[in-house]
Amino acid sequence: MRTLGVVLAAALALTACGTTNSASSGGDCPNGKVRFGVEPYEDPAKLKPAYEVLAKALATKLGCEVELQVVDDYAAEVLAMRNGKLEIAQFGPLGYVFASQKAKAEPMVSFADGSGKLTSYTAGIWVAKDSPARTIEDLAGKSLALSSVGSASGDALPRYGLKKHNVADVKLDYAGGHPEAMLSLINGKVDAAEINSQQLATAKGTGTFDESKFRQIWKSEPIPNDPITVRGDLDPAFKDKVRKALLELSPADVEKVGAFLDVTPPGPLVQVNNDTYKVLFDLATTLGLQEEDV
Template identity: 90%
Template structure:
């Protein structure tokens, strides 16, 4: 399990500047014209950064504030940064958002839609090698299972929920540190099974790093609504409205590189979401008795 550390990547200051600085009370730009936007490293940060730079630059133009992109270390670091007033905007995984809303006053603004404008979702999954004797989730008793990282919806909570629902208790859980790392543990034969969500599966197949013919999926979750982009709740209401409006006005081309990591096919615009969108994750946290330290 990773410990909470400071922001991993240096802050990227985009070149499009804001005009005369105004306070957030008038709906202007906070922090002398700067809006800090945090993103969790659900994929290799070196791959995520260029995609999110495109989104951040487009938001800079729409919002009129200088948007600074920060790739944080993990879910907990992102929640902590927003709670301490170090982030105005943040994209959380769905389960990470549950705790961010409770502990950091995060409010959901938008998420990712397909080409028809419909909110997209993804699924958690558990995979084994094709020649494994494990045929169903119940067969994992006494076996090892690679999970992503503590606090991930598809990489931690949902697979554990699946095990609990099927009465499977004696499984050795191995937190690999991320979705790619969990997949790699299975590919390299380090574990008997691994969580692989539909987003990671699509990315790895596209990159040629996962041969689906050599593996089998033995369990799949119900659909999970895609990641919300959130705003810190204690900011001025008029500023929050401006941010949502700017995000909703972004072109598909501004967000499709990010959408590719989230298995958004075909790509579409951002669409409005609210707390009700993520009720299934609030319910999941309650069922599993998850607490902030679990993220």
């Protein structure tokens, strides 16, 4: 569990990844710009160029500067929005639950496929092909690599799966991210690891994961994809302007980001609301999660 000091330090360590200017800055945008936060659910060096494409297109639609920031972790992003340092932010579904409660984050849009349908992904637990573990119940007494505290697919859902199946005495190892959890399994450092469907698609595409050498022993129900949110205490007219601009982005504008979220082929962004993420609110309640757990 993080202390307040650690969380504050994380928030102060926001990494500004770039500023995208439109033809004219200022206008109706707060302080003349929009600060857009993104969680580091993949290597930030890989995320940056993808989100710069989206940010540039958004800046053009809004007519103001968009400043892209990749934050340290879930907690840092929630705290940054709560402290008025972000106007919009993309959260993981579970991170959004607490951002809505503590930072007044309001969901605007998420990622759709080529048919315009909201996309989803699944959490999963994998073992080596020669592992004696065949089901999630077989993980009792074994080690399991998880992503990072607060991740829906990389933390909460695998733990929920263990709880639901009454599996005790599992050694949980927080690797620091989805790629790191997967590498822990590949390198034989743990008996099992969480690998969600998005990370699986990315790793297979880059040749870093040979699926024939591993086996999935548990999979969650579908999780709606990440929401892009706006800070709730901003002017309603500005919030409407941002939502409209995001909904007007073309599939090409979001294609590079969509590739990290296993959205292929990509469609335009689609509108979402609190009800879209009810399953995550219920999950947080079931596990008794608090803000400090994210």
